[in-house]
Amino acid sequence: MRRRQLTMCGALLLLVSVPALLLLSRHSTSTARRPHPRSPATTETRPLTSVRSADLINFTASTGGQGMYPWQHVHYGHWRRHVHVPGDVRTKQRIEAGPEIDELHRVLDLAAAELQRSTDEPAARPSDSRGARLRFVPGLGTEYEVYFPALRPATASEFHTVRLQRGLGPLEVTYAGLAGSRLVNIVLPYYGRFAALEAFVGRFRQLVLDAEAVVLTVVHFSEGVPALEGYQERLDRAGVAELVRETNEALGGDVPRVRLLEERGAFSHGAGWLAAAANWDKSHDVILFLCNIDMVFGREFLQRCRANSQPNGRVYYPMVFSTYNPEIVYGVIKKQVIPILTNYEKEHLIHENLGYWLDTEYEMSCQYLSDFRKFGVQFANQASESFAFRLYERFVKSEIQVIRMADRDLVQLYHRAHCTKEMGRESFNKCLKKKVMNEASKLEWGLWVYKNMGDTDDVEAFLKMVNNFKMPDGLKRSTNVA
Template identity: 30%
Template structure:
C-alpha cells in the first residue's frame, strides 16, 4: 500500500528539519572548538627581547590584554549561541506544526518506529525536561518500598540509607565527584536566590538595592534523589541566622546541566505543630519524653501544641501529673490530654488526637513516646510538608541496645551522649513509617488510619500506601535530628502472623549491629579462646 502524497511530503519535510537540527548542533560545537583553540600571538607566547626588557609590567599588561580578548570572544559566542537556540526553537515549532497537520489516514497506518515517531521523541526531549523534574503525583507505586527516598545532606555531611557493610549512616562526602556535585548544587542555589529572574515575579518586590544576599554559610540542609529515567532532583533550604524566613530552591539535573525548577520564600514563623503521642502505661518513658519536649519545644521552638491520647486507667493520673508539673514550671498550657478507657490501638490514638484539634488547619507530627527530636527537626517538619501538596515521612535513626553498644563501660552514658550516627550505635529505620508530618486536612481527606488494624504495627503502612496512591508528593529521607530510643520490645501472642513477623523483625533489628550480634553469637568461642590464652600464659610463667 503506497503512502499518500501528502504524507510523503510531510515525511520529507520532517527529514530535512531533523537534518537542519543536526547541522545547528554541529555548528554550535564547531564554534565552541574554534573559540577554545589557543590563539597564536608571537609576542604573547614567546616574549623575546621585548619581554626581557619590559619585565613584570610587560607580562601583566599582556595578560590583561589577553583576558579582555577572551572576555569579548566569550560574550560574542554567548550571543551567537542564544541566536542559534532561538532558531532551533523556531524550527522545532515548525516541526511540531507539521506533525499536527498529518492526515488521519497516515496516522491510522500500522507503521512502527518511523521517522515521525523519532521526531515526536525529539520534541518530547526538547520540551518536557522541566515537566519531568518533580515526580510527585499519581505515582501508583506497588508498595511502600517503591518510592525512591531522598538522601539528606548539610555542607559538611551526607546522611545515607544505602550503607552495606562498608559505608556509614553519616559520612563526609569523601569522593571528589560527590563533594564537587554538592558544592556545585549549593552554589547554584545561591545563584538562583541572589540573582532572581525578572520573570519569576515572586522576587520583584525585593528592591535590588536592599536585597539581602545569601552565602554558603546560610545553607541549612538539602535533599536529593536520582530517578534513572529522568535525572536528579535537589531540594535546598537556606536561612539567615538573624531571620525567620527560609529560602527553598528546587533544582533538577536531567543527566546534563542543572536546570532551575522553582525558587520561593517559605515563612514558617507562624506554623504550629501539633505533636500527637498515643500512650498506654510506660510512665517512665513519658517522663523522659517530656524532658525532651520541655528542652526543645517549650524553651527553644515555642510553636508547638502537645496532644497525648492515653489508653486505660493504669498510670493515667501519673501522666496527668507529669503534664501539669511541666505546665506549672514553664507556664506552658498548649496541651491536650485525651483519655480512652479501652485497649491500646496506635492508629485509633493518632486518629483521635487529630480529630481532637478544633482550631482549623494544623500541621501534625505523629510521634511515639520513645522518640527524641531536635528543634532542627521541627523546622524540617514544617519545610517538607505542605497542605494539598506534600507529606513528610522522615527516616528515623534507631539506636541499638545500650547494654550491648556500651558493654565495655560500667554503665551506659546519658541519653544525650548516645545520640550519634555511628554504625555500631544505630541504623536508619527505613522499614518504619510511624513518624510523619502531614496536615490535618490531608490526613482526613485520605481517610486517616485503618481502624480495623488491632495491636502492634500495620496501621502506619496502610496510611503511607494511601498517600503513595494519592495526589500528594511523599518526601522520604533520613533526618539527623530524629532518634528512636531503644526499649525492650514484647511481641504479644494475640498478634496476627503478619504482625508477629513484623514485630520480631523489628525486635531483631533494634538489638545490635551486625558486628555486635556476631560477637554475641560467637561469645562462647571467644571466651574459650581467652581461657586457653590465660592457661598458656600461666603455664609459661610457672615453667
C-alpha cells in the same frame, strides 16, 4: 582498590559535564515577596531554558510512585560533609573530593544566588546552608532541596527553601521561598510508660523554650500490653494528668501547649492518631507529626518536617535511626557505657555500631491535618498496627508527593520490647523479630556469643550450650538506657 561509589555518583558523573550550568529558568517559582517580572504569556521566542522548564513540569508529574526512590540527607558542615544512605551498612558516606563535591558546590552556589536575586536576603552565602536532600530518578535526573536560615525571620523557626533539579540538562531553580512558621502538632499515643513520657515531655518543654511553634497531644489509652493493675493504672493516670498540668503552668501562655485526650480501648498508634485528628479544630490546618514515645528529635528535624509538608502536595516519611542496646554495644568491647542521649547531643550517634536505619517502617510521618483526614479516615475501623503502612500506601498511590529519606535528627531510643502471646500470633512474632534486631548488630551479637559462650565449631555442642545458657548478671537488669 575500587573506590567506594555513593548512590549519588551515578547521577553526578553523567551530569557534571553539562555546560551552561548556571542558567536559571524564566518560569521558576520564586517567593511571594518579589515575583518574577516576566509574564508566562510572553510572545517572544522561548529560550532554551524556557523549553526545559516545560520539561521540568513533566519531570515532577511523572514521578508518581516516588517511594521507590528515597531521598538522601546531605549534611554539609565546615569539617564534615557526608550523605546519610538508608539501608547502607555504614549508615553514612563521605562526599569525596572531585565531581561529587564540585556538584554540591554548584548546587549551593546557585541556591544562594537565587535567594540573593529573588528575596530580601542579599547576604545569603553557600556556607550558610543548613543541609540539603537529594535523589536521582533514573531517566529523569537529579532533584535537590537546600535549606538556608532566614537572616531577618519573623519567627525563630523561619527558614528559606530552594528546590533545584537537573533534568539531564542544565541545573535549574524550580522554587525558592520562606517557610518554617507553621504550627506542628506532635501526636503521642500513650499507655503505661510514665518515666518515658516524663522524659519526652521534658525534651518537648525545651523545644518550646527555644521558640519552636509546637504543641503536644497525648492520647492516653485505658488498656494495653503489658496491662497495669487497678492501683497502678490509677496512679499512672493521675501522674499523667499532673505532668500535663505542671508543664502547661511552667510554659504559660493563653493556649495550653500540651493537650491530654482520654481514649477508651486497647493501645494503638493508629487509633491514637485518629483520635487526635478528630479532636482538633478543622479550620486550623496544622502539620501533624505522628510520633511514638521513644522518639528523640530537635529543631533540625522540625525544620525538615515543615519543609517537606504541603497541603494536598507533599508528606514527609523520614527513616528513623534506631539505637542498639548500649550494654551489649559497649560490653563486647569492654568500654564504659555512653548514654544514647549523650551521643545524640554530641552528634556521634549515627554509626553502624550504635544503631541502624528503619528503612522498612512507616510509623513516623509529617503531614497536614487535612491530608491525614482525607486518607486516614478510610482506615478508621481498622486502626491496627498495619495502619501506618496502609496510610503510606494510600499516599504513594495518590497525586501527593511522598518525601522519603533518612533523617539524622530523628532517633529511636533503645527500649527492651515486652512480647506476650496476648498480642496475637502475628504481632507476637513481629515483636520477637524486632526485639532481636534492636539489641545489637550482627557483628556485635557474634562477638557477644563468642565472649559468653566460646567457639561454635562443634554445632551440636554449641546448641546444647545455648539451651543450658544462663544470662550474665550484668545483663539481667532492665537496660532502658537514655
